Amino acid sequence: MTRLSVNINKIATLRNSRGGNNPNVVKTALDCEAFGAQGITVHPRPDERHIRYQDVLDLKQLVTTEFNIEGNPTELKFIELVLATRPAQVTLVPDALGAITSNAGWDTITHRDRLTDLVQTFKSAGIRVSVFVDPIETMVEGAKICGADRVELYTEPYATEYPENREKAVAPYIKAAKVAQEVGLGLNAGHDLSLENLRYLKEQIPHLDEVSIGHALICDALYYGLENTIQMYLRELDV
Ligand SMILES: CC(=O)[C@@H](O)[C@H](O)COP(=O)(O)O
Numbered sequence: 019m020t021r022l023s024v025n026i027n028k029i030a031t032l033r034n035s036r037g038g039n040n041p042n043v044v045k046t047a048l049d050c051e052a053f054g055a056q057g058i059t060v061h062p063r064p065d066e067r068h069i070r071y072q073d074v075l076d077l078k079q080l081v082t083t084e085f086n087i088e089g090n091p092t093e094l095k096f097i098e099l100v101l102a103t104r105p106a107q108v109t110l111v112p113d114a115l116g117a118i119t120s121n122a123g124w125d126t127i128t129h130r131d132r133l134t135d136l137v138q139t140f141k142s143a144g145i146r147v148s149v150f151v152d153p154i155e156t157m158v159e160g161a162k163i164c165g166a167d168r169v170e171l172y173t174e175p176y177a178t179e180y181p182e183n184r185e186k187a188v189a190p191y192i193k194a195a196k197v198a199q200e201v202g203l204g205l206n207a208g209h210d211l212s213l214e215n216l217r218y219l220k221e222q223i224p225h226l227d228e229v230s231i232g233h234a235l236i237c238d239a240l241y242y243g244l245e246n247t248i249q250m251y252l253r254e255l256d257v
């Protein structure tokens with residue numbers, strides 16, 4: 019079974035655009051769970067332009083499905099937040115300051131020592147650690163050497179190539195997923211997954227443990243409503 023974790027960053031972006039508390043991020047997370055989501059993902063950034071650090075602490079009190087915090091562990095504040103929150107999973111993402119969104123995975127070879135320390139720190143606190151990587155076999159192997167429990171494959175290149183040539187788009191992901199399975203890593207995927215491209219990814223990589231989806235899912239909810247949308251995404255994974 020592949021779990022759907024809804025990334026609620028975009029709900030916070032909407033809230034922040036006006037100040038106040040509408041939409042309510044915590045209520046939306048709980049509604050996502052009630053509508054069938056099997057996890058909630060947040061990706062706080064140092065400028066707190068969407069999810070704020072306080073949101074993360076508030077969510078932890080009430081989220082009952084898998085809580086996944088994504089972010090760049092080079093920020094001490096991020097490390098402290100994760101350790102204070104103790105989510106089910108932390109996903110380490112090397113996002114650059116000033117980037118609009120995440121745009122690359124880790125070089126798990128160059129950053130091996132630092133990642134190894136971080137993985138150990140989080141695992142000692144009982145938190146599962148996933149490392150965000152491009153679909154490159156050596157990067158997956160590198161994540162294993164760092165002690166990670168899972169990798170999250172960065173799917174933006176898949177999503178971009180999908181409309182032109184979906185077989186070519188998914189090919190590196192199938193290879194990377196195979197390596198993850200061989201070395202005993204769990205497998206997550208995320209970024210720009212959508213109703214258009216999700217089913218094929220799942221068909222090609224049936225052993226995916228989890229997908230985290232935010233941007234497209236929240237956009238779809240404008241047309242279909244949040245409950246219907248979550249059910250539609252779940253059906254795409256039910257293959
Ligand atoms: C790691 C990843 O791909 C997502 O967490 C993505 O970065 C979502 O963040 P934004 O909502 O800021 O685009």
Ligand SMILES: NCC(=O)COP(=O)(O)O
Nearest residue numbers: 025208209210230232233
């Ligand atoms: N880890 C990926 C994620 O949480 C959501 O990414 P996106 O669907 O907002 O592109």
